[in-house]
Amino acid sequence: MKFLAITLIVHRPDPVTGVQKSTHDRFREVLDNALLAEELGFDGFGVGERHERPFISSSPTLVLSHVAALTKRIRLFTAVTTLSLLDPVRAYEDYATLDHLSEGRLDLIIGKGNGAAQRDLFHVTPEDQWDRNAESYEVFRKIWRQDKVTADTRFRPPLTDAEVWPRPYQQPVRVWHGRATSKESVDLAARYGDPLFSANVTNPMEPYAELIRHYRERWEFYGHEPARIAVGAGTAGIYVAPTSQEALAAYRPIFEANLAFFKKAGLPVVFETLEDFVERSSALIGSPQQVVDKVHRYHEQFGHTVVHLHADAGGLPESQHRASLELFQSKVAPCCAARSPTRRSLGAPCFRHHRSLRSPSVSDISLGVLDLVPISSGSTAADALRNSLDLAQQAERFGYARYWFAEHHLNPGVAGTSPAVVLALTASATSTIRLGSGAVQLGHRTALSTVEEFGLLDTLHPGRFDLGLGRSGGRPPGQPATPLSTATPVVDGRTPNGLLIPPRFSFEHLLGSPRIALQRRLLLLPGAESQDYAEQIDDILALLAGTYRSPEGVEAHVVPGEGADVEVWILGSSGGQSAEVAGGNGLRFAANYHVSPATVLEAVEGYRSFFQPSEFLDKPYVSVSADVVVAADDEAARELATGYGPWVRSIRTAEGAIEFPTPQEARAHEWTDEDRTLVQDRLDTQFVGSPGRVADQLEQLQEATGADELLITTITHDHTDRVRSYELLAEEWRRRGHSFQ
Numbered sequence: 001m002k003f004l005a006i007t008l009i010v011h012r013p014d015p016v017t018g019v020q021k022s023t024h025d026r027f028r029e030v031l032d033n034a035l036l037a038e039e040l041g042f043d044g045f046g047v048g049e050r051h052e053r054p055f056i057s058s059s060p061t062l063v064l065s066h067v068a069a070l071t072k073r074i075r076l077f078t079a080v081t082t083l084s085l086l087d088p089v090r091a092y093e094d095y096a097t098l099d100h101l102s103e104g105r106l107d108l109i110i111g112k113g114n115g116a117a118q119r120d121l122f123h124v125t126p127e128d129q130w131d132r133n134a135e136s137y138e139v140f141r142k143i144w145r146q147d148k149v150t151a152d153t154r155f156r157p158p159l160t161d162a163e164v165w166p167r168p169y170q171q172p173v174r175v176w177h178g179r180a181t182s183k184e185s186v187d188l189a190a191r192y193g194d195p196l197f198s199a200n201v202t203n204p205m206e207p208y209a210e211l212i213r214h215y216r217e218r219w220e221f222y223g224h225e226p227a228r229i230a231v232g233a234g235t236a237g238i239y240v241a242p243t244s245q246e247a248l249a250a251y252r253p254i255f256e257a258n259l260a261f262f263k264k265a266g267l268p269v270v271f272e273t274l275e276d277f278v279e280r281s282s283a284l285i286g287s288p289q290q291v292v293d294k295v296h297r298y299h300e301q302f303g304h305t306v307v308h309l310h311a312d313a314g315g316l317p318e319s320q321h322r323a324s325l326e327l328f329q330s331k332v333a334p335c336c337a338a339r340s341p342t343r344r345s346l347g348a349p350c351f352r353h354h355r356s357l358r359s360p361s362v363s364d365i366s367l368g369v370l371d372l373v374p375i376s377s378g379s380t381a382a383d384a385l386r387n388s389l390d391l392a393q394q395a396e397r398f399g400y401a402r403y404w405f406a407e408h409h410l411n412p413g414v415a416g417t418s419p420a421v422v423l424a425l426t427a428s429a430t431s432t433i434r435l436g437s438g439a440v441q442l443g444h445r446t447a448l449s450t451v452e453e454f455g456l457l458d459t460l461h462p463g464r465f466d467l468g469l470g471r472s473g474g475r476p477p478g479q480p481a482t483p484l485s486t487a488t489p490v491v492d493g494r495t496p497n498g499l500l501i502p503p504r505f506s507f508e509h510l511l512g513s514p515r516i517a518l519q520r521r522l523l524l525l526p527g528a529e530s531q532d533y534a535e536q537i538d539d540i541l542a543l544l545a546g547t548y549r550s551p552e553g554v555e556a557h558v559v560p561g562e563g564a565d566v567e568v569w570i571l572g573s574s575g576g577q578s579a580e581v582a583g584g585n586g587l588r589f590a591a592n593y594h595v596s597p598a599t600v601l602e603a604v605e606g607y608r609s610f611f612q613p614s615e616f617l618d619k620p621y622v623s624v625s626a627d628v629v630v631a632a633d634d635e636a637a638r639e640l641a642t643g644y645g646p647w648v649r650s651i652r653t654a655e656g657a658i659e660f661p662t663p664q665e666a667r668a669h670e671w672t673d674e675d676r677t678l679v680q681d682r683l684d685t686q687f688v689g690s691p692g693r694v695a696d697q698l699e700q701l702q703e704a705t706g707a708d709e710l711l712i713t714t715i716t717h718d719h720t721d722r723v724r725s726y727e728l729l730a731e732e733w734r735r736r737g738h739s740f741q
Helices: 023-040 060-070 090-102 116-121 127-144 183-192 205-221 244-264 274-280 287-300 318-336 381-398 419-428 445-461 512-524 531-543 575-583 597-610 636-638 644-652 664-668 675-686 691-705 718-737
Strands: 002-007 045-046 076-080 106-111 149-151 159-162 174-179 197-200 232-233 239-242 285-286 306-310 365-371 404-405 435-437 465-470 566-572 588-592 622-630 686-689 708-714
Touching: 002 023, 002 076, 002 512, 023 045, 023 060, 023 318, 023 512, 045 060, 060 076, 060 090, 090 106, 090 127, 106 127, 116 718, 127 149, 127 183, 174 183, 183 197, 183 205, 197 205, 205 287, 232 287, 239 244, 239 318, 244 274, 244 285, 244 465, 274 285, 285 287, 285 365, 287 318, 306 318, 365 381, 365 718, 381 404, 381 419, 381 718, 404 419, 404 465, 404 708, 419 435, 419 445, 435 566, 445 465, 445 531, 465 512, 465 531, 531 575, 566 575, 575 588, 575 597, 588 597, 597 622, 597 691, 622 691, 622 718, 636 686, 644 664, 644 675, 686 691, 691 708, 691 718
Parallel strands: 002 045, 002 306, 045 076, 076 106, 106 174, 174 197, 197 232, 232 306, 239 285, 365 404, 365 708, 404 435, 435 465, 465 566, 566 588, 588 622, 622 686, 622 708
Antiparallel strands: 149 159
């Protein structure tokens, strides 16, 4: 569960003291609260939009732009963008600009807006407000997704092949639909497959729960997968104190002052007493355990994954407000992360011993290296091999846990054709770092040759090797024919924590490639066929264990090889056969976000679903890979990563990986629309930037996948830049308290 701090920027006297801050000081307070939210580890900060008294939140884009400049990690939300009042073209321009300035940290929560004063100000009537909202969103959505837009509109001039700039940073942006109690209002969200954010502020739980149930019904009516649904919910107030008595005593003056204000203004009063307000509203007031229990009670009815809290003190002294948020983040938020109250032992305060149910402790996440032995333009295979040996030595010095070599063939720009040979050289040049294959391509190998090679390596350097196995190399890709559903919802291409899951890339065009056919013919002996993959894994495990028997009952004992102290891993890009073989045999599994980011969730979740405890593991163990380039700042990192696009294109066109180009050579490439389609998912999911930015993205990847460790692959044209990238990342990872072992 994720937590946002939001403000509507109410500007009226303090409900307790009666003192009203100046407009300038009130805006300054908003910025201070945003910095506090990031400091305390909140997942997002939201700014509302209102065009009437007592609010001064008429320009959330400007406020959020300032927040973006002051912060580095926290996501930025609107709460809500009143699209029924705005021209969708102008709204798009503002938010696309903000999307760039925040470097893709923007989420939108949209709504029709309410209040007679602002409706009059924008000439919107109660009769047409829903139609305006729907039309504005449809146009806004099209502009964000399409370079040229045609729209026949009722409330603004029509658009014909219109181009609107700037084009966005995120494609697409995640849009939540903020709703209160109208069933009509949730239909728009369900129709487009967008997440819903329930206001959940004014009334008791049931009206909001009914609205969310209706949203789920409409979601299925429109044919969306139930697993992809996402719901957020608001709260009516927050004050967490060490005990419930302290919380009630501190909040009572605020409640009574607000109650008097409502009665004087003639506004309806739903909760007459503080006790009723705490019991029946969504307000989170009490001890940490009481607040945990309440969040869980609402979760049982809503099934929500995101909660917003008030960012403003709202009548509390600043010191008390900060102490409340600190207590929430340290005692409440961790316990709610699992999202299910049934996961907590009854009677035990879960906030004392929280640990994620899917993921290891954050301090346990180690980093490894995946090396393709890339050849840079103007250099040779010999240069690449020398660079890889040097990088392995440096990675050992930096503290990386593993160093794996990939296997690829007929690629002009990759020298990593024989993992076992390179591993032997690397083992002699290093002393402590684990070494492995990522992966041996079993499609053109036998179980015996594989065990013999790694048995020989283990004999020379005992206990240091990982035997990573993959399907490819002589057999066709093994992805399932149709995408598999995942338990983790993906809305507008994002997981609940914001990790990008791009559209699925099809590798079908590679199957007819003459180069792929030639590779298969040259790797296999004439007339040979690849062994069934599951059988091959069984044979490898049996040969290592010394239990192999042929169908005729003949024993085989491999020397060296039998009893080798190697860790066996299965590498996979989907939830298909590789995930099944790894899970069914109780082996470690490495999922490839850097190769197939669209299928990483189905890969890790498929593996976990197939997992059976074994002599190797009693529970699943997952590594997830990522393409990374780190430099001192974002601009320098982007320059170093310039060659990545043409390099990926050469792979995806089946030409074979080219020598990695310089930034200047890469910029000379003339891109076609077809080229961009081939590489877009890889470009969008490469983590490029400063150490802090990339570490944030890696933590996001780990959280979304529940990975036990991460595998980093970095390619730059200059070897020095590549080494420095790994060094900067290691320094930042260690600074955040992560383990490397």
